[in-house]
Amino acid sequence: MRLVNVRPDRGTALFLAILPFALVILAYVLGSAERLSANPDDKLLPSLVSLGDAIIKVAFTADARTGDYLLWTDTLASLERLFSALAISTAIALLVGVLVGMLPIVRSFLAPFVAMVSMVPPLALLPILFIVMGLGEASKIALITIGITPYLIRDLAMRVEELPREQMIKAQTLGASTWQMALRVVLPQILPRLMDGLRLSLGPAFLFLIAAEAIASDSGLGYRIFLVRRYLAMDVILPYVAWITLLAVAMDFALVRARRFFFPWFGAAK
Incomplete structure (x- = not known):
């Protein structure tokens, strides 16, 4: 079957839609953890906790x-x-x-x-x-x-x-x-x-x-x-x-x- 004719079902379509967002968040979390482990005062990629505190503020x-x-x-x-x-x-x-x-x-x-x-x-x-x-x-x-x-x-x-x-x-x-x-x-x-x-x-x-x-x-x-x-x-x-x-x-x-x-x-x- 040609790819042009492949249509995902509703569940698969929802998964594919969420996947890029999840990958971006995962990449950010991993990058932030790596930078903060090397420098706890790093400001480029703050942790999710820091982001949450800033949102509350x-x-x-x-x-x-x-x-x-x-x-x-x-x-x-x-x-x-x-x-x-x-x-x-x-x-x-x-x-x-x-x-x-x-x-x-x-x-x-x-x-x-x-x-x-x-x-x-x-x-x-x-x-x-x-x-x-x-x-x-x-x-x-x-x-x-x-x-x-x-x-x-x-x-x-x-x-x-x-x-x-x-x-x-x-x-x-x-x-x-x-x-x-x-x-x-x-x-x-x-x-x-x-x-x-x-x-x-x-x-x-x-x-x-x-x-x-x-x-x-x-x-x-x-x-x-x-x-x-x-x-x-x-x-x-x-x-x-x-x-x-x-x-x-x-x-x-x-x-x-x-x-x-x-x-x-x-x-x-x-």
């Missing part, structure tokens, strides 16, 4: 100076910036993407510009944003928005262009205006694709968020990571990295569940 112990629970304060600050940028990006991408995909005149006008902007490295614009917009929240939100909006626009525009032409012709035959075709024909079909596009944008969005917070911020997950790195506090950095990953996974899962709930036909259509 940042998540469940009030900071002596501010009285805040640092992990939750940083998480709230970062998610406010992230959600604001995602909301702005989604609104812009939905409007511009539909127009570019539907209207040839708008496509000729905006498609080359959007394609060019999408090639600009967003992190290279960070100093410019700080100079023009200052070091406040606006520049951080703008960086995330600039980083993911062009991609979302191009993705949605291509999805609109892929819709069967027959649908547009039938809608026009029934007397639909351009506005009605956008609302009744195009929009319902691209909304689930927009949610998939947002899923793929989460990684870059977190990257731009952490970069902006690391350079100029007084709160946030990226700020905390780059603050404690000067002390080589890997027992704080590693839990923060794991927490950021869990947040991204949770958001991805939520988008998948929302798409299945609101657009159950989409999976079957694919």
Whole structure:
């Protein structure tokens, strides 16, 4: 039997899914034990006990100076910036993407510009944003928005262009205006694709968020990571990295569940 035809059962699939995580944890435990046996003061790979103590300190112990629970304060600050940028990006991408995909005149006008902007490295614009917009929240939100909006626009525009032409012709035959075709024909079909596009944008969005917070911020997950790195506090950095990953996974899962709930036909259509 060819490997391409081999499908694991549910138990095997679950085991295979867990195995890479278990191997990474095992490798970390063994590496940490080896380094700590040679140097008990080693900070590069702290023990699991040290990691647990650090998690308790940042998540469940009030900071002596501010009285805040640092992990939750940083998480709230970062998610406010992230959600604001995602909301702005989604609104812009939905409007511009539909127009570019539907209207040839708008496509000729905006498609080359959007394609060019999408090639600009967003992190290279960070100093410019700080100079023009200052070091406040606006520049951080703008960086995330600039980083993911062009991609979302191009993705949605291509999805609109892929819709069967027959649908547009039938809608026009029934007397639909351009506005009605956008609302009744195009929009319902691209909304689930927009949610998939947002899923793929989460990684870059977190990257731009952490970069902006690391350079100029007084709160946030990226700020905390780059603050404690000067002390080589890997027992704080590693839990923060794991927490950021869990947040991204949770958001991805939520988008998948929302798409299945609101657009159950989409999976079957694919």
